[in-house]
Each structure stands twice: as structure tokens, then as C-alpha cells.
Amino acid sequence: MANFHVEKPVASRGQQTARVARDIRGGGMNRDRWKTIASVLARQGILVAFALFLIGFSIFSDRFLSPENILSVMRSSAIIGVMALGVTVVVIGGNLDLSVGSMLSFSTVLVVDLHDKIGPAPAIGVMLVATLALGAVNGLLVGVARLNSLIVTLGMLSAIQGLTLIYSGGKNVDIVNQDQTWFKIFGRGTIADIPTPIVIFAVGAILLHLMMAYTPFGRRIYATGGNATAAVFSGVRRSRVVFLTYLISASGVAIAAIILGSRVMGSQNNVGQGYELQVLAGVILGGTSLLGGAGTIWKTVIGVLILGFIQNGLLLMGFEYYVQWLVTWVVIILAVWLDIAAKRGRLLSPIA
Amino acid sequence: MKRSMKALVAGTTAVATLAFAGGAWAEQMKIGITQNNVGVDSYQTTYEKAFKEAAAANPDVDAVVLDAGGDVARQIAQIQDLVQQNVQAIIVWPTNGKAVVPAVKKAHDAGIPVIITNSNIAEQGMPFIAAFSGPNNIEQGKEAADMMCTGLNGKGDIVQISGKPGYTTAIERQKGFEDELAKACPDVKIMDTQPGDWNREKSQRVMEDFLVKYPQIDGVYAADDNMGVGALNAAKAAGRAKDIKFVGATNFAVGYEAMKKGEYYGSVYQSPIDDAKNALQTAIDVIQGKDVPKMNYFKTPQITEKNMDQFEKPAF
Numbered sequence: 001m002a003n004f005h006v007e008k009p010v011a012s013r014g015q016q017t018a019r020v021a022r023d024i025r026g027g028g029m030n031r032d033r034w035k036t037i038a039s040v041l042a043r044q045g046i047l048v049a050f051a052l053f054l055i056g057f058s059i060f061s062d063r064f065l066s067p068e069n070i071l072s073v074m075r076s077s078a079i080i081g082v083m084a085l086g087v088t089v090v091v092i093g094g095n096l097d098l099s100v101g102s103m104l105s106f107s108t109v110l111v112v113d114l115h116d117k118i119g120p121a122p123a124i125g126v127m128l129v130a131t132l133a134l135g136a137v138n139g140l141l142v143g144v145a146r147l148n149s150l151i152v153t154l155g156m157l158s159a160i161q162g163l164t165l166i167y168s169g170g171k172n173v174d175i176v177n178q179d180q181t182w183f184k185i186f187g188r189g190t191i192a193d194i195p196t197p198i199v200i201f202a203v204g205a206i207l208l209h210l211m212m213a214y215t216p217f218g219r220r221i222y223a224t225g226g227n228a229t230a231a232v233f234s235g236v237r238r239s240r241v242v243f244l245t246y247l248i249s250a251s252g253v254a255i256a257a258i259i260l261g262s263r264v265m266g267s268q269n270n271v272g273q274g275y276e277l278q279v280l281a282g283v284i285l286g287g288t289s290l291l292g293g294a295g296t297i298w299k300t301v302i303g304v305l306i307l308g309f310i311q312n313g314l315l316l317m318g319f320e321y322y323v324q325w326l327v328t329w330v331v332i333i334l335a336v337w338l339d340i341a342a343k344r345g346r347l348l349s350p351i352a
Numbered sequence: 353m354k355r356s357m358k359a360l361v362a363g364t365t366a367v368a369t370l371a372f373a374g375g376a377w378a379e380q381m382k383i384g385i386t387q388n389n390v391g392v393d394s395y396q397t398t399y400e401k402a403f404k405e406a407a408a409a410n411p412d413v414d415a416v417v418l419d420a421g422g423d424v425a426r427q428i429a430q431i432q433d434l435v436q437q438n439v440q441a442i443i444v445w446p447t448n449g450k451a452v453v454p455a456v457k458k459a460h461d462a463g464i465p466v467i468i469t470n471s472n473i474a475e476q477g478m479p480f481i482a483a484f485s486g487p488n489n490i491e492q493g494k495e496a497a498d499m500m501c502t503g504l505n506g507k508g509d510i511v512q513i514s515g516k517p518g519y520t521t522a523i524e525r526q527k528g529f530e531d532e533l534a535k536a537c538p539d540v541k542i543m544d545t546q547p548g549d550w551n552r553e554k555s556q557r558v559m560e561d562f563l564v565k566y567p568q569i570d571g572v573y574a575a576d577d578n579m580g581v582g583a584l585n586a587a588k589a590a591g592r593a594k595d596i597k598f599v600g601a602t603n604f605a606v607g608y609e610a611m612k613k614g615e616y617y618g619s620v621y622q623s624p625i626d627d628a629k630n631a632l633q634t635a636i637d638v639i640q641g642k643d644v645p646k647m648n649y650f651k652t653p654q655i656t657e658k659n660m661d662q663f664e665k666p667a668f
Contacts, residue, residue, distance in 0.1 A: 063565060066564070169397060172668055264582065315558070322517070
């Protein structure tokens with residue numbers, strides 16, 4: 001044990017010396033190119049991890065990389081994915097949203113229940129308004145009243161669960177004419193031979209990516225999450241920005257509810273239970289900083305897909321479920337570690 | 353050992369006394385019930401409604417109906433309250449089979465008989481209860497295995513989608529199914545088992561993965577119809593539903609509908625109304641000193657396309 005601790009810094013110091021020496025001697029073309037590749041890899045550690053998992057699983061299961069499996073995993077990841085996109089925006093803005101799980105239950109129960117009562121289009125409209133209203137409550141409490149987002153959304157998690165139970169009276173809701181309604185397009189249909197959930201997920205990711213990367217509003221969200229005080233002094237209206245991030249998150253939940261309701265053609269009161277943690281895991285896997293101010297939308301997409309493919313790959317390899325839980329944990333740690341290690345260029349932190 | 357024997361004797365005597373008292377003077381039997389988590393699912397909601405109706409219909413019964421809201425601490429407090437109120441019997445739907453044992457023991461020591469309903473108390477609590485009233489989940493697993501065997505003519509490869517890991521109901525149904533299948537139908541093989549967590553969407557996801565993994569699946573056993581219909585959804589989307597026999601348990605309205613359409617082979621009919629009535633009747637019988645079997649199961653018959661017209665469509 002003691003040896004290990006003593007040896008490590010020495011070894012890394014040795015590496016450093018070698019690196020310096022190499023730099024002094026000056027690198028040729030090859031070395032420069034290698035360096036560029038290395039620095040690109042360093043920035044995209046999570047992508048490397050993703051590729052490694054895909055290769056690893058495909059060695060053990062010949063069906064893993066079949067087009068039907070890939071489409072199937074992406075389709076079922078889309079629900080978590082669409083929610084994760086919205087939550088990424090909230091997290092970049094410096095807050096958390098843990099209420100998305102029970103919000104998903106609420107919205108799905110609402111849209112499925114109203115489908116048979118007032119028709120699909122009005123049902124979607126009412127559900128959208130109700131879900132945005134819940135998002136607005138989060139937004140007002142966190143953005144305007146400046147309460148701690150962890151506490152607010154954790155409270156909302158159970159409050160909305162209660163709301164769902166009051167609304168449904170504890171009953172499951174179902175859509176009776178599953179084959180006739182056009183509502184089935186969202187969860188079961190295809191657009192140009194691609195399952196609709198994947199299309200929705202992709203379009204949502206592109207739109208939010210454009211918003212975050214290229215619009216002043218996106219930059220305001222980064223600024224608010226990075227340093228709220230500095231942002232306010234630079235003229236950013238912090239309350240409004242935070243409020244809007246929660247509306248974006250709620251919209252993500254509403255869209256996920258439409259996909260889920262259409263896919264299952266029914267809903268239970270606890271259908272979204274625990275989804276908030278999967279969503280958050282996807283966001284963190286994508287490298288978005290929980291402290292706010294840093295992160296990208298498309299890496300969240302990768303994070304969500306990693307989670308989906310791990311669960312699918314382990315099942316295809318025939319692991320028992322409890323082994324799956326453990327392996328999922330190991331893979332998440334490895335992915336995050338690889339990401340950080342690639343950024344700092346070594347496995348362990350140089351600072352003790 | 354000695355003390356528990358003493359408690360048992362004391363308890364039994366108290367029960368006998370109470371039973372005598374009940375028969376002799378009291379016109380009304382005061383029965384308290386603390387339920388698990390009403391409103392969380394259709395089954396429990398229907399159960400509570402049926403229990404209240406059955407209690408109201410019986411002029412000899414005065415029922416105190418409580419709900420623990422899924423909270424163990426609240427349930428323990430409710431059991432203590434009922435003891436204080438001096439009810440003649442307490443019916444408990446345990447929020448947690450282990451955690452309620454001390455409270456149940458206290459009620460038992462106070463001379464109030466405890467009836468456990470729907471899902472049983474842990475083994476160490478068994479000496480303190482007068483009776484268990486509920487479905488026999490091992491038996492339900494067996495019945496599902498028999499239906500699967502008949503449906504596949506004794507030969508085929510199947511997958512199993514179990515309930516939430518750790519739930520007694522999930523464990524018992526799985527055990528009953530696997531044991532009976534191995535015994536009565538050795539040529540039907542279970543290729544894979546994964547939990548669906550009582551969640552239709554989760555079950556649908558698991559089935560999608562199964563469909564990718566196994567080019568040939570002859571049957572699916574799901575630990576309840578809610579998950580069974582999720583699996584059916586996945587198979588339909590993959591265009592393979594016609595080649596697969598679906599067998600579930602706890603017949604849900606969606607399962608009933610799918611059965612009517614010929615898409616769903618069989619299930620086990622478990623009515624929350626029967627469950628509630630059986631619990632109340634067990635409590636009444638215990639108070640009146642009748643001979644009640646310790647494990648007082650109510651009937652949960654098989655339901656298939658052939659006999660489904662004898663059953664009402666489930667309310668959940």
C-alpha cells in the first residue's frame with residue numbers, strides 16, 4: 001500500500017520530465033498529429049468511453065450491434081433522453097430538477113385519461129398547459145423566491161405524486177381503441193422508417209443545442225450557472241433565466257409523457273418513479289457540471305445512450321438483474337473517470 | 353421461550369374471552385383496519401371501497417377504516433391507536449412484513465386478535481396473528497404454470513417477467529411458477545427471467561430486449577397482467593405477438609380486454625372485492641370464536657378465453 005503511494009508521484013514526475021525533454025527536442029509532423037488526436041480525445045473522453053462499451057458488448061453478443069437492437073435501444077432511451085435534455089439546461093443554469101419523475105407520472109396519467117374523454121389533440125393541449133404550470137411553480141420558487149432548488153424540486157417530487165393520486169383516484173388509466181387513434185404515432189409510429197421517439201429526441205437535441213450554443217439566451221444560461229453574481233452585474237435577469245429553464249425542463253417532461261403514453265397506451269400513477277435519477281445519471285455522465293455553468297446538450301445525448309446500451313447489453317449477455325445494478329454502477333464510475341482522466345491527462349489527480 | 357408461551361396462552365385466553373363477550377352482549381363488533389397505501393393503485397382503491405361497503409352492509413359490524421399511506425411508522429401508530437380504542441379485532445395490510453411485527457405482538461399481548469390481509473407478515477410474526485386472509489401466491493404461480501403448459505401443449509421456450517425484486521408476492525409467484533413448471537411440464541424451458549417492477553413500460557422495455565436476444569419465444573409469463581400487456585405491446589410492435597402465448601396473474605381490465613381479442617392466453621383472477629370481503633369475514637369469524645384456518649386463502653381461479661364470460665371485467 002505504502003509503496004503504491006510513494007511510487008505514483010515519482011512515476012508521473014518521470015513522465016513529465018520525459019515530456020519536457022521531448023518538447024525541447026522538438027516534435028516532427030507525426031508527433032504533432034498524434035498530439036492533436038490526443039487533445040481531441042482528451043476533450044471527448046465520454047465519446048471514447050461510449051465507443052469502448054459498444055465494442056466490448058458487441059464482442060460478447062452478436063445481436064448487440066444489429067440495426068434492430070440499436071433502433072430498439074434508442075427508441076426506449078428517448079423518453080429518458082427528452083427529459084434529460086431539459087434537465088441539462090436547468091443544471092447548466094446552476095440548479096437541479098428532481099421533480100421530473102413524478103411530473104412524468106402526472107403528465108402521462110393526464111394525457112392518457114383525457115385522451116378518451118376529450119380526444120387526443122385537446123388532451124395534449126391540456127396536459128401541456130398543466131405540465132408547464134408545474135414547471136412554472138418550480139421556476140417561481142427557485143428563480144424568483146430564490147429557494148434552494150434541491151429542496152424545492154424534492155418537495156415537488158412528492159407533491160406532484162400526491163396530485164397524481166388525487167386526480168386518478170388511484171386507478172390505472174388506459175386508452176381503449178389503441179389501434180384506431182392517431183395518438184399512436186408518437187410512441188409506436190415511424191417517420192421515414194425511423195421510430196418517431198428517436199426523431200423527436202433528435203429534433204429536440206438539435207434545437208436545444210442550437211439554443212444553448214448560438215443564442216444570447218443560451219449564453220445567459222451559462223453565465224447564470226457559472227457565476228450568478230457576475231451575470232446579474234452584467235445585466236442578465238437571473239430570475240427570468242432560471243424561471244425559463246424550468247419551463248424548458250417541464251416541456252421536456254410533457255413531450256416525454258406523450259411518447260410514453262402513446263407507447264404504452266395506458267399509465268399507472270407511479271410510472272415515472274425513479275426516472276429522475278436515471279435522467280440525472282444521464283446528464284452527469286454527459287459531463288455537465290452539477291455546479292452549473294458547464295455542459296453541452298449533445299454530450300447528454302451520449303450519456304443517456306450509454307445508460308440505455310449498458311442496460312440492454314447486460315441483459316443480452318444474460319446477467320441477473322442484481323449483477324446488472326452493480327455493473328451499471330461500475331460502468332458509470334469508469335465512464336466518468338475516463339472523462340475526467342482524459343481532461344487532466346492522467347488517471348489520478350496530481351494534487352494530493 | 354417461556355415468556356412467549358405465556359403470552360400465547362394469555363392471548364388465546366383473551367381471544368376466547370372476547371369471543372365470548374362478542375357473542376354474549378355486544379350487538380356490534382368493532383373492527384379496525386389499517387391498510388397499506390390506498391390510492392396508490394387500483395387494486396387497493398377498489399379493496400377499500402369494497403371493505404367499507406361490506407362493513408356497512410353488515411349491521412353487526414362497526415368498522416374503523418384507516419390507511420397508513422405506505423408509511424411503516426404511521427401504520428405502527430395506527431395499530432397502537434386501535435388497541436387504545438379497544439376494538440375487537442385488528443386487520444392489518446402490512447406496509448412492511450417485518451417492521452410491523454412488534455406492533456402486532458403488542459396488540460396480541462393486549463388480547464386483541466390480529467388478522468393480516470393480502471400480503472403476509474414475516475415468519476417471526478406468525479405466532480402473534482389469529483389468521484392470514486389473502487391470495488395464495490404460490491398457488492397462483494402454479495396455476496399460471498399449468499395454463500402455460502396447456503397453452504404450449506407441453507413443449508416450448510419461454511421467458512419470465514417477474515415483479516419487483518424483494519416483494520413477497522413477486523418471490524412467491526415466481527417460485528410457484530418455476531417449481532410447478534419443472535415438475536409438470538419439463539419440456540417447457542424458461543430461457544430467461546428479468547424483473548418488470550410491476551411497471552408496464554419497464555416490462556415493455558425488457559420484452560423488447562428479449563425479442564432481440566431470442567429469435568424464438570413461445571411463451572411469456574408475467575407476474576401480473578399490467579406487465580403482461582407491456583410484453584404484449586412489445587411483441588405486437590415486433591410483429592411476433594401471434595407466435596407467443598401470454599400468461600399473466602392478477603387479471604387487470606387491460607388483460608381482460610386483450611384476452612377477449614384473443615391476444616392474451618390466460619391469467620389468474622384475483623378480485624380485490626373478494627380479498628376485502630374475505631378479510632372482514634375472517635375477522636368476524638375470529639371474534640365469534642369460529643374455527644378459522646390460520647392461512648385463510650380466498651379463491652383465485654384461472655381465467656382463459658374459454659371461461660372468461662363467467663367473470664366480470666375487473667374494475668382496475
